Amino acid sequence: MQQRDRLAGHGPHGNAEKHHRHRHGPTSRHDQGHHLLQVSNLSVGFRMYDVDAPFLSAEQHMVNVIDDLGISVHSGEIIAVVGASGSGKTLLADSVMGLFEPNAAVYGEVWFDGQRMDAEALSAVRGRAGGISLVPQSVSHLDPLMRVGKQVEGFGKQGSREERRAKRRALFERYGLGEDVAQLYPHELSGGMARRVLLCCALMDDPKLIIADEPTPGLDLDLAVAALDDFRAFSDEGGGVLLITHDIELALRVADRVAVFKDGTVVEETAVANFASPDLLEHPFSRALWHALPEHGFDVTPDGGDAPC
Amino acid sequence: MLLLLAVSIIVFALVSLSPIDPVQANVGQSAYLNMSPEKRAALAEYWGSNVPLWERYFNWISAFLQGDMGTSLRYNAPVAQVIATRAANTLLLMLVAWVVSGVLGFALGVVAAMKRGSWVDKLVKGYCFVLAATPAFWIGLVFLIVFAVWLGWFPVGFSVPIGKSAADVTIVDALHHLVLPALTLSVVGVANIAMHTREKAIDVMESDYIRFARARGLTPWQALRAHGLRNLLLPAITLQFASISEIFGGSVLVEQVFSYPGLGQAAVTAGLGSDVALLAAIAVFSAALVFVGNLIANILYGVVDPRIRKGEGSHV
Incomplete structure (x- = not known):
């Protein structure tokens, strides 16, 4: 109980004030006095063979891909996790959803909506009403042999088939997808249609939290910002969005807060406003990111930081 | 269909190239040995040894397609x-x-x-x-x-x-x-x-x-x-x-x-x-x-x- 108060419970505090290792954005709220999602001390490791050792005498040891990571998502906000491609961001999404590889070792705490979660509890909120939904990257996340409408409606869910169909129709209408789209197969969707279909899959389940894993691949910045308006609408209605991206410009345009991801951990979690000046940023890598932005001259050397992207 | 045609040609060519003597195969070993050379030549003529390969193939395949696949020596049917x-x-x-x-x-x-x-x-x-x-x-x-x-x-x-x-x-x-x-x-x-x-x-x-x-x-x-x-x-x-x-x-x-x-x-x-x-x-x-x-x-x-x-x- 005491631990729960320490980690999940929340007293009032100002936006500039730092708590739980982060600072708030303007729309960050603690509904019912807790974070929507809070991850602390998360480590995900895999057993692998020592690559330098000779073949037969190589010993197994743990390699942490995610190392002591902490991040919080509030109701009403979009938080962007920004990091290089291939740095383990998708693994973060998997861990928060409780989808682990069998050989992964996962440590740490995940709190969702005031409840401490384990793998079983996470599987119970995955894709459920009031739970966590994923918006994946590309159309390859749809079954290539099944019509789109049926896939959005889903399987093994609550509610009758007619109810789900009615709901899918409403969602399609809201996002400008015609009824004929429901009859298409995934390979027949245009890029824009696919993006909206994938979003509809997530919204179909009435989630409180959406995890969007690189949801705008191949779109230029303006189109991507337009695409993310849908996420904005969702967070304005009180949901939280965890946006995973390698695109810092996009993150600064649409998100309320930015979590800077480097070497398997979040080095700084801060409001987008703090990216106005490097002096407001705390971690050297965040400052290096700032300097590397196009409008600040693509400079990748200051503060001894590594090249960010 | 083309494939089956190719298979039939290859099969026929291989069989023709095999060292099976049609006269010997049809009359049997002992009858063949006791036969006069003239008789053998006449039988060889009868079974078409002198007919060119493609013509024999054509005869075989056209009969084959009409359902006449020849007679099996071993099963006598x-x-x-x-x-x-x-x-x-x-x-x-x-x-x-x-x-x-x-x-x-x-x-x-x-x-x-x-x-x-x-x-x-x-x-x-x-x-x-x-x-x-x-x-x-x-x-x-x-x-x-x-x-x-x-x-x-x-x-x-x-x-x-x-x-x-x-x-x-x-x-x-x-x-x-x-x-x-x-x-x-x-x-x-x-x-x-x-x-x-x-x-x-x-x-x-x-x-x-x-x-x-x-x-x-x-x-x-x-x-x-x-x-x-x-x-x-x-x-x-x-x-x-x-x-x-x-x-x-x-x-x-x-x-x-x-x-x-x-x-x-x-x-x-x-x-x-x-x-x-x-x-x-x-x-x-x-x-x-x-x-x-x-x-x-x-x-x-x-x-x-x-x-x-x-x-x-x-x-x-």
């Missing part, structure tokens, strides 16, 4: 008739083995993939590796020793009971004789299908769409049922119809071991006994069988996969 009676036995044997190995192999492969790393998986894998490394005829011999000789559950050979008149043979008799050869063929076929299915199922279960289905709250088995099986169908069809040729090849050995009067056994007899007409006809028939199998597979692809279906539509 029209080739068409020999093939018809033998094919019924072989096709039944192959069908049973094909269905059993397909269904069992698919099920074992999927279960092993879903339980990857568990004892179930290891058991299936062990079974498959052992069987894949075992020749079909040897398994047949083991089954004969165990089930026919020691246990006496099944007959040692043939497709009907010995000493029973054809009119008295019942379906039960026929099935009783079918069990061991069919089992041998199936057991060997399962290994191949199960291992391929297992690999495919692992790929599918690690695919993006299964991961997404799981993220939407489906359990692994639900995801398998909703999306996995559908996507496994395509490789399964390929495997299953490609295995026709393997089962046919296996049936030659198995029929030999079990003295089962099928096409495979007839092919061996024809080959050893210089029965040219029968051998050529069986070669063409088996090519046709494999061809039909692949044709059906191609048609089924379109039924299962909308990408293939629409792709074909746009080309026409």
